[in-house]
Amino acid sequence: MPRVLRFRSRWASAAAGLSVLASALAGCGGGDGAGPAVLDWYNFPDDSGALQQAADRCGQRSGGRYTIRYNKLPRGADGQRQQLVRRMAAHDAGVDILGLDVTWPAEFAEAGWIREWTGAMRERATADTLDAAVRTATWRGRLYAVPYNSNTQLLWYREDLVPTPPGTWAELLAKAKELADEGRPHLVEIQGAQYEGLTVWFNTLVTSAGGSILTPDARAPSLGAPAVTAAGVMRDLADSVAADPSLANQMEDQNRLAMESGTAAFELNYPFVYPSMKANRPDLFPRLRWAPYPAVTAGRPASVTIGGIDLAVGAYSRHPELAAEATLCLRDRDNQLTNALEGGLPPSLRGLYATPELVASYPFAADVLAALDSASVRPPTPAYQNVSIAVSHTLSPPSGIRPERDVADLRGQIQAALGSKGLIP
Template structure:
């Protein structure tokens, strides 16, 4: 999850498909040849005698990614050209396209923009190259510690963090002069506002998708626990997970719950806050420029604070999102691709992506840049959150683990903390062992 509108927010595609008639022997014989010829045609593209490096990343409407591709192409001195290709808007669609093409050993893929949960899966499948030597040293230099963890699998660096993201608590200071520190405090304030007939909803991602897993993960880690054991071999859902599930249930069954909670994703939360019906919103920084543009009157009262704590004496650990840049195992120009990826995520391009696209950078030094501080008056809170952030479970089976969690905890109003956590634990165990059916 990274807060881009629609990114990671799509429902997972259906798994059913109509049965097809067997193809003829001739069709079966021709298909591999056709596929091979198509792959050959795609791979090794040249532009004026120099290789074209194909960069597949999320669709950016700000123009920052295209500008980075153009700038780095020029900086190469004619040794290569970077072609930016837009992946589907949802994270599920992005992963599906990359997996299909990498499984076919498509040599036209060079630089891959991976969601921060994909590196273990892609590395385990042998689809991406480890970063070593000088390239690794440059990728690690000045990079924030927690985002860097998302790109490491089995002790090896498999990607370079390109951007990151974390949720904050957004609130209206005309309703709440002082922001709450804990979830319990926030719910108490919401109940009081409701009794006074004032806007009082707490907007949060409650639909059955990745956002629900992110909410649960943030609460579990903030309660001192984790979803998986350190070696990612088994679920580790104990008392912290039950505490997390209780908070989710308490919110969903309180006056703080938006009537649409069980169907809401990041963008629905943004729209509800902008409409004036909510007092609080747990969301990514993209909501700030949106509120400024769409509701200038409320924008004057739109404030931010750290992610709520589970306990007053324990810091919160919001789950980070973002994109990491990896190099395809099947790229015909890996040396150039590593060089180009380092350019795409350098200081200038990360700053442009932050200012134009609202994507928090992964380079620590940028958080003291005057331009970023002016555009991101909350950048200090973001940096503090990133320093103590949590990451989602690192496992090649993450997709199935996430589905199991969101299935067991949906809808939040039906959560029975002990039994729901027990169900999630059993489904996670099956997912890690590739047993049973994915919900």
Template sequence: MIEHGRGSGILSTRRPSRRRSWRRVAAGVAGVTLAGTALAACGTSSAGTGPVTLNYYLYPDTSSATSTAIDNCNAQSHGAYKISYQQLPQASDGQRQQLVRRLAAHDGSMDIMGLDVTWAPEFAQAGWIVPWTGTYKAQAQAGTLKAALQTATWKGQLVAVPANTNTQLLWYRSDLVPTPPTTWAQMIADAEQLAKEGKPHYIEIQGAQYEGATVWFNTMVASAGGSVLNATATAPTLGAPAVKALSIMKQLADSPAADPSLSVQMENQNRLQMEAGKAAFELNYPFVYPGMKSDNPKLFKVFKWAPYPQVIPGVPAKVTIGGIDLAVSAYSTHKNLAFQAALCLRDAQNQLIGATVGGVPPTIASLYTNPKLFPDYPMHAAILASLANASVRPQTPFYQVVSIDISHLISPPSGISPTGTEQSLVGQINNALASKGLVP
């Protein structure tokens, strides 16, 4: 399972990231499953002598970024609190399930939680997390990217604070395509011409039946000027933009530009095909850059990046972002300290560590002009530009079902019938929002 924010998506109930760093993407797609320690860590926060213990529930970070941030914050608290890292399962659905079980039981040992960018509406609607107000809200918003804040907002309230984010770029081979295409039409035409010349020509993108396909569709709809849901998340608003998006997805699937395995491909498979020299283009997250550098140094010399292709010529694409938002549990007995610790965990110092050590792009805009970021993110300007014009996944407490419905109707992409699929999507999403019908 791939996680949103650390990359992109869900397989069953959900990297993203989503949700994720390039290291975690590679681990996730390889099927690594780590046993979470959260269920065993049932101790409550201590209010006796000495610092208060704040339990911090987050995905397993295989880098040292999270532990370093925790050490920094513990030191900066001057004895007020001590953060205890409670690792959730590796798979995103397991993470959510464990959090939901604890919150439904009003577990008072929960203080801070790392939420996938799609969970905030569900958790806020259920009353499981506390809105950010006053000084804490002002500090959370200061200098934070607008789209990242949108992922942490529900019904006009800031209910979490963005800790990291992610976005896709167009990656291409400059030896095959000296000038990168700016639109989907140009990219498909370039790929078809390369195919005629007998050269590597595939366009790698996520077409499997999981959330990666939902993210692709959401990006295309937003880039066509539409949205999946209305502003109040009460009804689908697909229409002409969705039909246009579906038409392009179908066009790719029926073109020689499509990888023959498009219908089963996820982010890591896309990366591997590009590294193997079989593709000319790849729509993917920045984790592919260090992957290419280490796995194919020769091809790395011609491995370049550009903005995500436009759906409407002249109108920048609105790429769907991923990431992790930090929320304070409604059942924490130390909420003020939890807010303070959450702000510390995602401050500029720790987000820079998260980016350079953990591989997850920051949500604080000023960090993209910090020279310390440049060696690991030479594409920092392109990432910032994409994030500044980003879209977010459909915001609804029923996101899990909505996403599954979308992915099942648009995958395989070759089975798309633009008008008919759009109508089916409207019906399925209406059922999901009304809690009717069966999950495919």
């Protein structure tokens, strides 16, 4: 059964407080009774220094009760998940805080590897937090993690080429063709490689068309007409002049580089492209603008798939209460602001989007918040990795998509993935 975090009230009796303190001190310093508890935090590698600053800051604020050791996971999401799965399957007591991709909480909760947040601690963990971000950390109505940062995609475009941004995918492709006919930069950059980014693209289109990949109870595929429409949009782009010749191998960073090279007029990507363009192409940067993600149909705004990282407390941690306290500190207002300004990751706390510091660095902050308020989440299921693989393999390459047939095939693959049957490609 999944572990549950239970915390004493800060107004507990003095006797109870002394008991807790004695217990905490006995467990500090790896069990030798000397020094603060060392909490091991496993998270994605951060080159900005923002995560290390957060770890140091929280250790200092703890009043000597704990320090946080930031352990960098591999750069790739697959490598990160693999290392965490191996540690938790081995009941590693040295994993106190886990940085989970937003697609992993259901899997880790179902396996009993992370603790549930309840009562007052749940209220603290969700206060002022974006609803979509909270949904990524929730499994079967229970909260198993705390949103650390969020992320979403916008439509980035060249204002010198496109004075008015397109509002729908049909308008986007039409404008790209118009630019191509004029012999001007016209490519639309998006993630078309056979990986998670392709699944995110499909999920965004399906939900924007009014559908979902799975049923609400996550026990069966949903798909249907919205999925056929979504697959058709992907195929239409791949078959048009707007498609990058290397679409089938394109990921987020390749999209960024193509836009910076000057060959593209549009890209669907995350906010990290903004500071990158500013640093790498100061001549093009003044022309870079942003707009909401294109709608599938006019009058129905897009529902963009939310990204980000959630923090969870390990089920086998020797210091679960301290780890929970440290988790709340790591994702508090100050640390999220630092992470946004220095690490380039949008916050999960709603109130930060109105702060002058964030708006100054993120002039598109209101657009990011609007996208997050209408965001969709990837299918919440412990079998998500298998579902994602089925989607990305079936719809790759985008130029080979046959909407109705592929969606029918995908339905069977997802059903098998949910039941752990058959071979996953």
